[in-house]
Amino acid sequence: DTGVSQNPRHKITKRGQNVTFRCDPISEHNRLYWYRQTLGQGPEFLTYFQNEAQLEKSRLLSDRFSAERPKGSFSTLEIQRTEQGDSAMYLCASSLAGVGDTIYFGEGSWLTVV
Amino acid sequence: ILNVEQSPQSLHVQEGDSTNFTCSFPSSNFYALHWYRWETAKSPEALFVMTLNGDEKKKGRISATLNTKEGYSYLYIKGSQPEDSATYLCAQETSGSRLTFGEGTQLTVNP
Numbered sequence: 001d002t003g004v005s006q007n008p009r010h011k012i013t014k015r016g017q018n019v020t021f022r023c024d025p026i027s028e029h030n031r032l033y034w035y036r037q038t039l040g041q042g043p044e045f046l047t048y049f050q051n052e053a054q055l056e057k058s059r060l061l062s063d064r065f066s067a068e069r070p071k072g073s074f075s076t077l078e079i080q081r082t083e084q085g086d087s088a089m090y091l092c093a094s095s096l097a098g099v100g101d102t103i104y105f106g107e108g109s110w111l112t113v114v
Numbered sequence: 115i116l117n118v119e120q121s122p123q124s125l126h127v128q129e130g131d132s133t134n135f136t137c138s139f140p141s142s143n144f145y146a147l148h149w150y151r152w153e154t155a156k157s158p159e160a161l162f163v164m165t166l167n168g169d170e171k172k173k174g175r176i177s178a179t180l181n182t183k184e185g186y187s188y189l190y191i192k193g194s195q196p197e198d199s200a201t202y203l204c205a206q207e208t209s210g211s212r213l214t215f216g217e218g219t220q221l222t223v224n225p
Contacts, residue, residue, distance in 0.1 A: 003132040003157065031211055042118070042203055043158075054206040055155030056210050091158075096209060100165040101214065 002026060004106035006092050012112045013082055020078045021109045025094030032075050033103065034067055035091040036060065043091055049075060050097060082113045118206050120216035124169035127194050128224050134190045135219040141185040146207040149178055149189055152218070153200045161189075163207075194223040 005024040018084050025032045030051055035043035044067070047057045051072035061067075064082075069075040079086055090110040093100045118139045122183045127133050139147065146165045150158040162171040164180040164187065171178050191198055202216045205213035 032214075033211075035213075040217065042205070042217050045211070045212050045214070048210065048212065058213065097211075099207065100163050101211070102212065103148065104159045104160060104161055105150075105157070105158040113170065 001036075002052055004092055004094055004104050006090075006106040006109050007054075008109060009107065010076075010110045010112075011014060012114060015113055016081055018041035018080045019082055019111060019112075020076050021076045021092075023077070023092030023106060024091070025074070026104055028096075030072075030097040030102075031095045032069055033093040034075070034077050035105075036089060037089045037092065037108070038087075046089050046090075048062075061079060079111075082111075084113050087113045118214050118216040120202075120204055120219050122219060122221040123217065124222070126224065129194060129196060131223075132179075132189050132190065132192045133194055133221070135202055137187045137189070137216055139185050139187070140204040141182060142207045144182055144185075144206065145209065145211075147182075147187050148205045148207060149179055149187070150203045150205070150214060151194075151200045152203055158203065161202075171206060175187050178202075191221075194221075196223045196225050199223045204224045 033048040034046040037043040049069040064080045091108045093105040095103040149161040152158040162178045167182040169180040201218040203218045205215040
């Protein structure tokens with residue numbers, strides 16, 4: 001099964017450290033998305049890529065957050081100088097580029113900042 | 115309605131009961147409505163994507179309807195089973211395939 005793959009699945013880090021998450025989308029999917037989910041809430045949109053181009057970023061994505069998708073394949077989400085408020089699940093998803101296409105999610109990466 | 119809202123927040127039913135949930139969304143800037151089932155420690159599983167007013171989709175014992183004019187969608191589960199226990203999320207797709215999620219309905223099916 002070549003679904004959306006994310007790693008690491010869990011990360012515990014000290015406040016102020018940098019962390020990086022990786023997402024491997026379903027092959028041939030042009031669009032790749034990052035979402036964040038905190039307890040009791042639905043996932044919230046962070047950013048998305050069409051191939052290697054980052055087309056939209058949410059206001060939730062502060063300057064400490066950066067996402068890349070070199071060569072339009074896998075993507076990385078880096079959080080610099082982590083804060084306790086960054087503790088959440090970070091979900092990656094991918095889809096073909098079309099309205100109403102199914103968007104497939106990975107299992108998420110849990111971040112705990114202590 | 116400004117946000118995507120789901121009700122009820124949680125639901126406990128007995129095995130064999132039929133149940134339904136509601137998703138309300140803003141009717142403006144509507145492209146599609148997505149339903150997901152999310153079990154703990156797994157990835158959200160895509161159930162349905164609906165785009166047209168009046169759409170009805172079915173997958174086994176689960177079905178969904180869509181009313182874009184009044185801004186709501188219903189998800190039905192017929193003859194609930196314990197393995198249906200999960201959080202059911204709906205999401206409105208707006209421009210750029212951006213999804214705005216509700217907070218989900220947590221379903222528990224007791225044997």
